[in-house]
Every structure is written in structure tokens, then in C-alpha cells.
Amino acid sequence: MVQIFHPGADTVARVILASIGAAPVLAVGLAYTLWRSPYATAQDVTREQPVPFSHEHHVGGLGIDCRYCHTSVEKAAFAGIPPTETCMSCHSQEWTNAPMLAPVRQSLAEGRPLIWNRVHNLPAYVYFNHAVHVAKGLGCSTCHGPVQTMKLMRQSAPLTMGWCLDCHRDPAPNLRPHEAVFDMTWKPPADQAVIGARFMEERSIKSPERLSECSICHR
Amino acid sequence: MRRVLPLLLPLLAALAACEDQSMRVQNRYEVYGKAPLFPDHAEARRPPEGTVAVGALARETALREPPPVDAALLERGRQRYDAICTPCHGYTGHGDGMVVQRGFPAPPSYHEDRLRAAPAAYFVDVITRGYGVMYVYANRVEPRDRWAIAAYIRALQLSQGARVAEAPDLAEKLP
Numbered sequence: 001m002v003q004i005f006h007p008g009a010d011t012v013a014r015v016i017l018a019s020i021g022a023a024p025v026l027a028v029g030l031a032y033t034l035w036r037s038p039y040a041t042a043q044d045v046t047r048e049q050p051v052p053f054s055h056e057h058h059v060g061g062l063g064i065d066c067r068y069c070h071t072s073v074e075k076a077a078f079a080g081i082p083p084t085e086t087c088m089s090c091h092s093q094e095w096t097n098a099p100m101l102a103p104v105r106q107s108l109a110e111g112r113p114l115i116w117n118r119v120h121n122l123p124a125y126v127y128f129n130h131a132v133h134v135a136k137g138l139g140c141s142t143c144h145g146p147v148q149t150m151k152l153m154r155q156s157a158p159l160t161m162g163w164c165l166d167c168h169r170d171p172a173p174n175l176r177p178h179e180a181v182f183d184m185t186w187k188p189p190a191d192q193a194v195i196g197a198r199f200m201e202e203r204s205i206k207s208p209e210r211l212s213e214c215s216i217c218h219r
Numbered sequence: 220m221r222r223v224l225p226l227l228l229p230l231l232a233a234l235a236a237c238e239d240q241s242m243r244v245q246n247r248y249e250v251y252g253k254a255p256l257f258p259d260h261a262e263a264r265r266p267p268e269g270t271v272a273v274g275a276l277a278r279e280t281a282l283r284e285p286p287p288v289d290a291a292l293l294e295r296g297r298q299r300y301d302a303i304c305t306p307c308h309g310y311t312g313h314g315d316g317m318v319v320q321r322g323f324p325a326p327p328s329y330h331e332d333r334l335r336a337a338p339a340a341y342f343v344d345v346i347t348r349g350y351g352v353m354y355v356y357a358n359r360v361e362p363r364d365r366w367a368i369a370a371y372i373r374a375l376q377l378s379q380g381a382r383v384a385e386a387p388d389l390a391e392k393l394p
Contacts, residue, residue: 062306063306065303067302067359071358078251081251085354086359089353089356092354093323093324093352094318112259115253123243124247125243
């Protein structure tokens with residue numbers, strides 16, 4: 001009689017059964033990885049802008065302070081995007097005929113704002129505030145990365161809820177002296193553990209429990 | 220099950236056709252966002268003609284009356300000066316900032332006699348109104364900060380013309 005099942009059939013059957021069991025687990029795993037991947041969080045994606053404004057050139061090259069352009073970052077929730085006049089305070093004299101800057105000159109002449117495309121954009125149900133983070137001594141580069149090297153702006157942090165919470169549960173390693181907030185090359189010193197703990201105390205930073213409450217960010 | 224399935228399918232299709240329900244985008248205007256409601260399509264509104272902003276009186280007073288000069292005011296002045304004025308005027312006030320090195324018309328040095336003799340109110344006025352090719356900086360520097368910057372410029376002027384004898388304990392430290 002012809003054998004229907006050859007000797008390896010048992011193994012094949014087991015493998016098939018096992019993969020049926022594993023498939024949903026793997027699929028969930030894959031979905032989870034994708035969901036938190038840079039692809040899904042728009043991390044490191046640059047946006048097309050009306051003028052190819054370069055932070056590398058203006059911050060890295062010319063050493064202009066963030067506050068020259070992002071004026072409200074210390075005082076308000078919104079960091080501020082510079083109006084056309086701010087560009088023109090230099091470009092009325094500097095690179096005045098560059099075609100690259102034509103939209104800026106046109107914007108000034110017509111009194112119509114430049115329309116920049118947002119790079120960072122939290123969902124509308126999340127409340128974020130720059131003033132509190134700056135006042136408590138968190139530097140721009142902790143959340144925005146090496147801005148002084150960016151030819152076009154990109155989002156260097158995932159901006160997921162997990163990312164916010166990682167810090168809210170333990171902000172000490174990221175706390176800087178106030179004068180280092182705008183220093184784009186700041187690295188924690190060797191004794192950051194001691195300094196960080198002292199800053200937590202001095203700046204009366206809320207407890208991890210309080211800072212993880214839903215209503216802090218979803219209000 | 221067979222009978223329920225045809226009922227479920229359209230329901231599923233209806234759900235899939237729904238808009239994004241995540242509430243990531245809500246029906247409100249973002250700061251500096253587009254706003255179809257207004258003729259210029261901008262969320263940021265200008266105050267109507269003839270209105271007076273909250274705190275305008277306090278700001279005017281702060282502009283008229285110089286605050287007392289102390290270490291904190293000087294420190295504040297240094298911070299603001301470094302952030303806003305250095306691209307052109309340079310860290311020492313010689314008018315040799317980075318942007319000037321790239322071809323921007325050079326401002327006068329703060330250490331020339333005319334500006335040494337100028338009263339503090341003059342610097343506040345230049346920030347408030349601009350001067351020649353220098354733009355107005357009133358929208359970026361609060362009235363009190365203008366006085367702080369003026370005080371810091373005074374300190375810069377002192378630092379560049381100082382004599383060794385005037386600085387306490389300096390003579391001993393020099394070889």
C-alpha cells in the first residue's frame with residue numbers, strides 16, 4: 001500500500017500548527033513595532049518649506065540665539081515662529097537679491113505672512129507648554145536634537161506619550177543649569193546624578209506620580 | 220452565524236467609511252494657524268482700531284522710568300544683549316558681530332566718544348524706534364529689558380576703557 005504520510009509529516013504538521021498559533025502574536029508584535037517606528041511618528045522627516053530656511057546656517061554658522069526668532073519660548077506655551085520682519089532685520093541688507101529669499105520679500109511687500117509647514121505637531125488632545133519646561137531648566141536640544149546641524153528642520157524625538165512619560169517619571173538626568181538651556185551642545189556632566197537631584201529640590205519639581213497624571217497633558 | 224453575517228458586513232463597511240475618530244484634529248484654530256472664518260485667513264488677529272492693550276499703561280511707565288540698577292538687572296541685560304544684539308554689535312560692542320562679518324553694514328562701536336556720552340535713555344530709544352538701517356526691536360525686547368540692556372552697554376563701555384587702578388585688587392594680580 002502506498003504511504004500517504006511520509007516520515008517527516010509529523011514535523012510539518014507540528015510546524016504548521018505552531019505557526020497558526022504564532023501568527024497573531026507576531027502580527028501584534030509587528031503592528032506594535034510599526035506603530036512606534038519613526039515611520040509612524042514622523043520622526044526625522046523633513047518638510048518642504050516656502051523658503052529653505054537653514055538652522056545649520058543661522059544657528060550653527062552665524063550663532064544666532066533661538067530667542068532672536070522664537071521670542072515667546074520662555075513666556076508662553078507656543079515657542080513662536082518669526083514674522084517676516086524678523087528675517088528682514090538682516091535680509092533687508094543681507095543677500096537682498098537672492099532668488100531663494102524672494103518669497104520673504106514678497107511677504108513683506110504684500111503684508112501677508114509666510115506659510116511655514118509644521119514639523120512638530122502633537123494631537124489636539126495633548127497640552128504642551130514651552131514656558132514651564134524652559135523655566136525648570138530643560139534645554140531645547142533635549143527635545144529637538146542637534147538643531148544647529150539641521151539644513152531643514154526635522155523632528156528628532158518620537159513625541160509619543162511614552163517619550164513624554166519617560167522624562168516625567170524621572171526628569172533629573174535632563175535638568176540643566178539655567179544658563180545652559182540654549183546651549184545646543186550641552187552634555188550631562190559626570191556628577192549629573194547629584195546636580196539633578198539638587199535641581200529637583202531647588203526648583204520644587206512635582207513628584208513623578210503627579211507628573212504622570214493624565215490631566216497634566218490631557219486637559 | 221450565517222444569518223448574522225450579512226447584517227454585520229454593512230455595519231463594518233459603515234464603520235470603515237467613518238472619518239478619523241481619533242480626535243487628533245479637533246475643530247479649533249491652532250496658534251498662528253489658518254482660519255477660514257476671517258477675511259485674511261489668519262488665526263492671529265490684530266487689535267481693532269482704537270483699543271488699548273491690557274497692561275499698556277504699565278508698559279509705558281516702565282519705558283519712562285528706569286528701574287534701579289543692581290546685579291540682577293545687569294545679568295538680565297547681559298542675557299538679552301547676548302541673545303538679540305550680538306549678531307551685529309558683537310559680544311564686546313565693537314560692532315563686529317557675525318552678521319557684520321558676512322557683509323551687513325557695520326554699526327558704530329559703543330566705545331566711541333559720542334555713544335559713551337549718550338544717556339541710557341538714548342539706547343532705550345534706539346531699541347524702541349530703530350535707527351537708520353537697524354530695525355525696531357520693540358516687539359522682541361520688553362520695556363524693562365531695554366533698560367537692562369542699556370545698563371549692560373554701560374558696563375561694556377566701562378570694561379573697555381577701564382584703568383587697572385579702578386578695578387579692586389587687580390593691580391596685585393598682574394605681573
